[in-house]
Amino acid sequence: MNLKPLQFGTVTINHPVVLAPMAGYTDAAMRTLCLEHGAGAVYTELTSAEGIRRDSENTFAVLAAAKNEHPIAGHIFGRDPEAMAEAAKYVELTGRFDWLDINCGCPVKKVVSRGAGAALLKDLPMLGTIISKVRNAVSLPVSVKTRIGFNNDSADHLEIARVVEESGADMIAVHARLAKNFHGGEPDFEKLGEMKQALNIPIIGNGGVQGLEDAERMVEVAGVDGVMIGRGAIGNPWIFETLRWGRRAACDTDIVPQAARLLARRDLMAEHLRRLVELNESKQHSSARAKKYTAEEAACIQFRTHIPYYVKGLFDKKQLLMKLATLMSVDSILEEVDILIEKNKCDD
Ligand SMILES: Cc1cc2nc3c(=O)[nH]c(=O)nc-3n(C[C@H](O)[C@H](O)[C@H](O)COP(=O)(O)O)c2cc1C
Numbered sequence: 001m002n003l004k005p006l007q008f009g010t011v012t013i014n015h016p017v018v019l020a021p022m023a024g025y026t027d028a029a030m031r032t033l034c035l036e037h038g039a040g041a042v043y044t045e046l047t048s049a050e051g052i053r054r055d056s057e058n059t060f061a062v063l064a065a066a067k068n069e070h071p072i073a074g075h076i077f078g079r080d081p082e083a084m085a086e087a088a089k090y091v092e093l094t095g096r097f098d099w100l101d102i103n104c105g106c107p108v109k110k111v112v113s114r115g116a117g118a119a120l121l122k123d124l125p126m127l128g129t130i131i132s133k134v135r136n137a138v139s140l141p142v143s144v145k146t147r148i149g150f151n152n153d154s155a156d157h158l159e160i161a162r163v164v165e166e167s168g169a170d171m172i173a174v175h176a177r178l179a180k181n182f183h184g185g186e187p188d189f190e191k192l193g194e195m196k197q198a199l200n201i202p203i204i205g206n207g208g209v210q211g212l213e214d215a216e217r218m219v220e221v222a223g224v225d226g227v228m229i230g231r232g233a234i235g236n237p238w239i240f241e242t243l244r245w246g247r248r249a250a251c252d253t254d255i256v257p258q259a260a261r262l263l264a265r266r267d268l269m270a271e272h273l274r275r276l277v278e279l280n281e282s283k284q285h286s287s288a289r290a291k292k293y294t295a296e297e298a299a300c301i302q303f304r305t306h307i308p309y310y311v312k313g314l315f316d317k318k319q320l321l322m323k324l325a326t327l328m329s330v331d332s333i334l335e336e337v338d339i340l341i342e343k344n345k346c347d348d
Pocket of ligand 1: 045
C-alpha cells in the first residue's frame with residue numbers, strides 16, 4: 001500500500017506499517033521475523049519502569065533486543081513520573097533503541113490497578129507530567145501508545161490528543177477502541193480521523209487490521225500516517241509482505257501448490273522456534289524461566305501461544321493443540337506439525 005515514509009525526530013519509518021507491542025508475543029524472535037517480512041518498525045513488549053528501577057532481571061530480559069532490529073521502540077509503562085524518566089534514561093543508555101514509547105492504553109487489571117497503562121487516561125494531568133518528564137530525560141524521540149478513551153465518561157480522544165502533543169510527544173499511536181472494551185468490538189476509525197485532524201505530530205492508527213483491505217480502509221477513513229498491526233501478525237508475519245510489497249507470501253497464495261504452501265508455513269514455524277531457542281540461550285542466567293527450564297524447553301513453552309495462529313484453518317489441528325503441553329523439544333513439535341501437514345496435503 002502507498003504510504004509516505006513517516007518521520008519524527010531522528011526516526012524514519014520507510015514503510016509505516018508497524019508491528020504492535022504485544023506482551024507474551026513480540027519478543028526478538030517474532031520481531032525479527034516481522035521485520036524481515038516487511039514490518040516498517042517494531043516495539044518491545046511492555047516493560048515495567050518500576051522493574052527497571054528495582055533492577056529486575058525479568059524486566060531486563062524483556063528489553064534484551066537483538067542487535068539487528070531497527071527501527072525499534074523501547075515500550076515502557078508506569079505511574080511514577082520519576083521512575084518513568086529513570087527507565088527512559090536506561091532504555092536510551094542501552095544504545096539499542098531508536099525511540100522511547102510510553103504505554104497509556106493497557107487495560108489489564110494488574111497494570112490499571114497500579115494507576116498505569118490505560119488508567120492514565122483517567123488522569124490526563126499525570127499523563128502529561130509523565131510525557132514531559134520522559135521527554136526531558138532523554139534525547140531519543142518519544143511516542144505514546146494510547147486509546148481513544150478509557151470509557152464513555154472519561155476524557156475523550158481529542159483531549160487525549162491535545163495533552164499528548166502539548167506535553168512534548170513526537171508521535172502517537174492510537175488503538176481505536178475504548179480501554180473498557182479491551183480488544184473487542186469495532187474499532188472507531190472516524191475518531192482516529194478526528195485525532196489526525198487535530199494533531200500536528202504524526203499518528204499511527206491501530207485496531208482490527210487483518211489484511212490489506214482493513215489497512216486501506218483505515219488510511220482512507222482516518223488519513224493516518226501509518227498503520228499498526230497486532231493480532232493480525234501473530235502466526236502471520238507474511239501480512240507485512242502483502243501490505244508493503246503487494247505480494248502474497250508462498251504460504252499464502254493459490255498460485256503456489258498447496259503442499260508447497262504448507263511447507264512454507266512449516267519452515268517459518270521451524271525458524272521461529274530456532275530464534276526462540278537462540279533468544280533463550282542468550283537469556284540464560286537472566287530470567288526466572290531460564291533458571292527453571294533449558295533454553296529449548298523455554299522456547300517450546302513460549303511457542304505454545306503462537307502455534308494455534310500458525311495452524312489456523314488447517315484440518316484436524318486439534319490433535320496437535322491438545323498435545324502441546326507435553327511437547328518440550330523442537331523436534332517433537334516439528335514432528336507433530338509434519339503429521340498435521342501430511343493430513344492437510346491434497347492434490348491441487
Ligand atoms: C496478547 C496481547 C498483548 C498485548 N500487549 C500489549 C502491550 O504490551 N502494550 C500495548 O501497548 N498494547 C498491547 N496490546 C494491544 C495491541 O498492541 C493492539 O493495540 C491491540 O491488539 C489492537 O490491535 P489489533 O486489533 O491489530 O490486534 C496487546 C494485545 C494483545 C492481544
